Amino acid sequence: MTGTAAAVGPARLRGRTLLAALGAVAVVSSMSLLLGPASVNPWGAILETLDRLPLVSIDSGLDARESAIIWELRLPRLVLAGLVGATLAIAGGAYQGVFRNPLADPYLLGVAAGAGLGATIAIVSTDVTTSVPPLAFAGGALAVLATYGLARVGGRNRSGMTLILSGVAVAAFFTALQTFLQQQHADTIRQVFSWILGRLSTAGWGEVRLLLPYAVVSWVVLLAHRRHLDVLAVGEDEAGALGMDIGRVRLVVVLAATLGTAAAVAVSGLIGFVGIIVPHMIRLVSGPSHRSLLPLSLVMGAGFLVLTDLVARTAMSGGELPIGVVTAFVGAPFFAFVLGTSARTA
Amino acid sequence: MKAAVHCRGVAAGYNGVSVLDGVDLDVAPGEWVAIIGPNGAGKTTLLRAVTGLVAATGTVELRGRAVSSLRRRELAAVAALVPQTPVIPEGMTVLDYVLLGRTPYIPYWRSETVGDVDRVRQVLEDLDLAGFAGRVMGSMSGGERQRAILARALAQDAAVLVLDEPTTGLDLGHQQQVLELVDSMRRRHGLAVLSALHDLTLAAQFSDKVVLLAGGTVVATGPPGRVLTPQRLAAEFGSDVRVQHFGDGTMAIVPMRAGGRPGPPGRSADRGVDEEPDHIGDDAADTGDDEVLGAGDDRM
Numbered sequence: 234m235t236g237t238a239a240a241v242g243p244a245r246l247r248g249r250t251l252l253a254a255l256g257a258v259a260v261v262s263s264m265s266l267l268l269g270p271a272s273v274n275p276w277g278a279i280l281e282t283l284d285r286l287p288l289v290s291i292d293s294g295l296d297a298r299e300s301a302i303i304w305e306l307r308l309p310r311l312v313l314a315g316l317v318g319a320t321l322a323i324a325g326g327a328y329q330g331v332f333r334n335p336l337a338d339p340y341l342l343g344v345a346a347g348a349g350l351g352a353t354i355a356i357v358s359t360d361v362t363t364s365v366p367p368l369a370f371a372g373g374a375l376a377v378l379a380t381y382g383l384a385r386v387g388g389r390n391r392s393g394m395t396l397i398l399s400g401v402a403v404a405a406f407f408t409a410l411q412t413f414l415q416q417q418h419a420d421t422i423r424q425v426f427s428w429i430l431g432r433l434s435t436a437g438w439g440e441v442r443l444l445l446p447y448a449v450v451s452w453v454v455l456l457a458h459r460r461h462l463d464v465l466a467v468g469e470d471e472a473g474a475l476g477m478d479i480g481r482v483r484l485v486v487v488l489a490a491t492l493g494t495a496a497a498v499a500v501s502g503l504i505g506f507v508g509i510i511v512p513h514m515i516r517l518v519s520g521p522s523h524r525s526l527l528p529l530s531l532v533m534g535a536g537f538l539v540l541t542d543l544v545a546r547t548a549m550s551g552g553e554l555p556i557g558v559v560t561a562f563v564g565a566p567f568f569a570f571v572l573g574t575s576a577r578t579a
Numbered sequence: 580m581k582a583a584v585h586c587r588g589v590a591a592g593y594n595g596v597s598v599l600d601g602v603d604l605d606v607a608p609g610e611w612v613a614i615i616g617p618n619g620a621g622k623t624t625l626l627r628a629v630t631g632l633v634a635a636t637g638t639v640e641l642r643g644r645a646v647s648s649l650r651r652r653e654l655a656a657v658a659a660l661v662p663q664t665p666v667i668p669e670g671m672t673v674l675d676y677v678l679l680g681r682t683p684y685i686p687y688w689r690s691e692t693v694g695d696v697d698r699v700r701q702v703l704e705d706l707d708l709a710g711f712a713g714r715v716m717g718s719m720s721g722g723e724r725q726r727a728i729l730a731r732a733l734a735q736d737a738a739v740l741v742l743d744e745p746t747t748g749l750d751l752g753h754q755q756q757v758l759e760l761v762d763s764m765r766r767r768h769g770l771a772v773l774s775a776l777h778d779l780t781l782a783a784q785f786s787d788k789v790v791l792l793a794g795g796t797v798v799a800t801g802p803p804g805r806v807l808t809p810q811r812l813a814a815e816f817g818s819d820v821r822v823q824h825f826g827d828g829t830m831a832i833v834p835m836r837a838g839g840r841p842g843p844p845g846r847s848a849d850r851g852v853d854e855e856p857d858h859i860g861d862d863a864a865d866t867g868d869d870e871v872l873g874a875g876d877d878r879m
Contacts, residue, residue, distance in 0.1 A: 476656065522671070
């Protein structure tokens with residue numbers, strides 16, 4: 234028996250699992266790069282991508298039009314889908330850990346409603362679409378501050394539940410403001426809706442550059458708190474008795490997850506359920522420890538949204554489905570499934 | 580020598596309702612102090628005040644340092660708490676669970692070291708849990724789980740072990756086993772043990788000193804033989820009891836049914852017990868006899 238004890242180690246991310254996840258992402262990424270209304274020589278597309286890497290120079294043999302399709306259309310969209318998916322998924326895993334609530338999601342805390350309001354203000358008051366991301370970001374961040382402030386007023390010992398209920402209240406208020414604005418400006422209602430349903434169709438390198446710094450900061454901070462989230466699994470009370478500074482961990486994790494979410498929402502609109510589906514699938518396969526859950530959510534979140542985007546733009550001939558519709562189509566039943574299983578174990 | 584736990588005039592409460600008032604408590608290194616008292620007496624609140632989980636006024640010191648001046652991390656390195664109903668995280672292995680006890684020693688931005696994992700393996704060996712390292716906490720039986728929870732507290736390498744009803748939900752054998760483990764660790768490492776125990780017989784059996792708490796104040800404190808008198812127990816618990824002293828210095832507290840009879844024959848007393856009161860040493864000197872005193876007869 235002693236022998237087995239020596240063989241058992243602490244929970245950690247296994248190299249093989251990570252490699253398998255990266256492999257899956259590579260496969261869906263290649264598919265996404267190669268599939269589309271315009272056919273491009275697959276080998277040329279791969280060479281074209283490699284050619285853009287620093288210090289690499291390969292003649293892909295593609296003409297200028299094909300090169301533009303790969304470089305200006307498909308690749309930025311692929312990269313943006315990956316960044317958004319990774320950010321939403323790791324933020325979801327982190328929110329679920331910090332609130333010890335399997336249904337917690339990046340759209341909790343009013344982030345989505347706040348970002349939606351910001352985007353609506355941008356769309357109705359300016360003609361320039363470039364003002365959407367910064368205002369959506371500001372709205373999302375403002376909503377989180379409001380949620381946190383409300384929870385602080387609401388109870389001296391802020392439990393996860395106080396925070397979630399505050400998020401519901403703030404979301405309702407911001408959504409009401411947004412609906413009011415939308416009604417006042419019926420001429421832009423179509424634009425607002427297409428943003429709310431989530432879209433990557435207009436993605437370019439600009440969006441990627443906008444999101445990347447926030448996403449990376451968010452990832453690094455969340456990954457650094459993997460161990461803390463495992464300690465929190467015994468509840469705030471016991472985690473405190475074990476010497477953890479709960480207030481600090483909760484604040485840092487919530488801020489980092491929100492920063493990433495707000496930035497992702499700002500460039501891609503509202504794409505729901507990624508933060509629920511991906512971490513739960515990973516929990517089913519590799520267990521609940523955040524040491525493996527967060528890094529795998531990052532990788533598989535990217536793969537999931539790249540695949541979803543591929544479905545969204547190829548499923549219907551002659552048109553695109555909004556990606557938020559596709560994730561909701563898969564996500565809502567999955568949400569019900571999670572609700573069922575968590576009710577059984579609770 | 581500095582007291583492991585030193586409390587003077589401790590008061591605490593929740594939402595303006597006072598739970599503890601003017602509590603004095605001392606635990607010396609290597610000493611086992613049991614807090615007893617009826618439900619709602621403030622036992623858990625006192626343990627939480629000692630571990631800094633509840634804000635308290637008055638003096639609360641661990642090894643000479645005020646609890647309120649210690650950071651959470653420093654506190655957890657001095658006092659380890661076994662809560663009454665610990666949260667068992669879904670899907671967590673015993674090794675990972677016990678590793679949580681190393682939290683106070685792992686810097687904020689770091690992970691555990693090989694040394695931390697080795698310490699955990701050592702504790703698992705000590706508590707006969709080595710073979711369970713890879714088992715999921717939820718799949719353990721009550722007794723095994725309680726040992727794992729104790730292992731987590733021991734992995735904290737704290738000088739003070741605070742146990743809130745550590746035998747809740749365990750059968751007779753496992754109650755004994757868990758407390759024996761605590762006792763052997765106390766002796767081996769010179770730990771100060773502060774525990775709330777609802778079973779008075781176990782409290783008397785394992786503790787050097789009992790503190791009888793009622794209504795948030797200390798009613799009596801001293802060796803079990805002095806504190807656990809039928810009069811006091813009748814007054815504080817509202818139940819008539821017989822206190823039986825045995826030849827080997829142990830004692831049993833047996834509740835009496837209305838009418839002054841112990842429970843059904845053969846259930847209340849173990850075989851081989853002297854039916855006659857058996858007073859031994861100083862402890863029994865002022866406990867009087869083991870006659871049942873109380874209001875039971877009057878109530879009939």
